[in-house]
Amino acid sequence: MNAIIAYFSTIPSSHRSLILVGGITIFWLIENAFPLFNFTYKKWHHASINIFLTFTTIVVNFCLAFILLKAADWTIATHFGILQWLPQMPLWLYMIIGLLLLDLIGAYLVHLVEHKTKLLWRFHLIHHTDIWIDTTSANRHHPGESVIRFTFTTLGILIVGSPMWMVFLYQTLSVVATQFNHANISLPKKVDTILSYFIVSPDMHKVHHHHVLPYTDSNYGNIFSVWDRIFGTFMTLPKEEIIYGIDTHTKPEEHNQLQNLLKIPFQKPRSTKNK
Numbered sequence: 481m482n483a484i485i486a487y488f489s490t491i492p493s494s495h496r497s498l499i500l501v502g503g504i505t506i507f508w509l510i511e512n513a514f515p516l517f518n519f520t521y522k523k524w525h526h527a528s529i530n531i532f533l534t535f536t537t538i539v540v541n542f543c544l545a546f547i548l549l550k551a552a553d554w555t556i557a558t559h560f561g562i563l564q565w566l567p568q569m570p571l572w573l574y575m576i577i578g579l580l581l582l583d584l585i586g587a588y589l590v591h592l593v594e595h596k597t598k599l600l601w602r603f604h605l606i607h608h609t610d611i612w613i614d615t616t617s618a619n620r621h622h623p624g625e626s627v628i629r630f631t632f633t634t635l636g637i638l639i640v641g642s643p644m645w646m647v648f649l650y651q652t653l654s655v656v657a658t659q660f661n662h663a664n665i666s667l668p669k670k671v672d673t674i675l676s677y678f679i680v681s682p683d684m685h686k687v688h689h690h691h692v693l694p695y696t697d698s699n700y701g702n703i704f705s706v707w708d709r710i711f712g713t714f715m716t717l718p719k720e721e722i723i724y725g726i727d728t729h730t731k732p733e734e735h736n737q738l739q740n741l742l743k744i745p746f747q748k749p750r751s752t753k754n755k
């Protein structure tokens with residue numbers, strides 16, 4: 481445990497970048513070998529759009545990272561936040577509680593709010609326009625949504641009272657988890673089901689990308705599946721029945737053109753069966 485804390489307390493930016501790139505590369509190779517769906521699409525064009533949006537997410541988080549550092553340092557200095565108020569406990573339990581709570585606020589809650597709030601949905605919509613979900617889709621976020629998610633992560637740090645090493649650990653696990661559960665991979669049904677009791681598995685998250693309600697408004701989690709189960713937003717759907725995308729943006733120029741994707745939050749909202 482002490483080694484984990486020491487590493488994530490001073491994790492170099494180069495290591496974080498390597499984890500991001502390495503994860504995409506590994507899952508890219510796996511999904512090519514064991515695909516869930518055999519997409520007929522220009523994979524490199526699709527990837528270039530998603531990787532560009534991933535890059536904008538990195539830039540947003542890099543530029544605002546000092547806010548996370550200040551927030552984490554403040555909670556420790558003032559003994560503010562849930563972790564600071566809990567009685568002394570084993571370090572491993574302290575870490576698990578912290579990660580669970582950060583995931584609740586920084587992933588589940590913000591995702592739920594984005595779906596339930598019309599203004600925020602217009603930014604999150606870009607993520608749901610993707611009709612070819614693969615590992616590059618993981619961070620297909622509009623720069624505006626990256627700011628929204630960053631805000632909730634900061635809120636999570638303040639409420640949880642997490643030290644910076646835990647924040648770095650959470651962000652690392654979050655990156656790998658989202659690459660994994662978006663990957664176009666086919667796991668044995670039993671394996672996926674068992675995983676879904678603990679973490680968000682690929683089949684579990686793919687349900688969230690189904691194009692119609694109520695499935696779109698389900699399975700909001702990113703790392704841990706427990707929050708969907710506790711709050712009643714967990715749903716299943718046979719993977720053979722899943723259709724990706726959103727009914728307001730079915731044309732290629734709407735969902736597969738970067739320039740239009742960046743403009744979507746500022747375009748006139750369209751009526752949809754989904755929202």
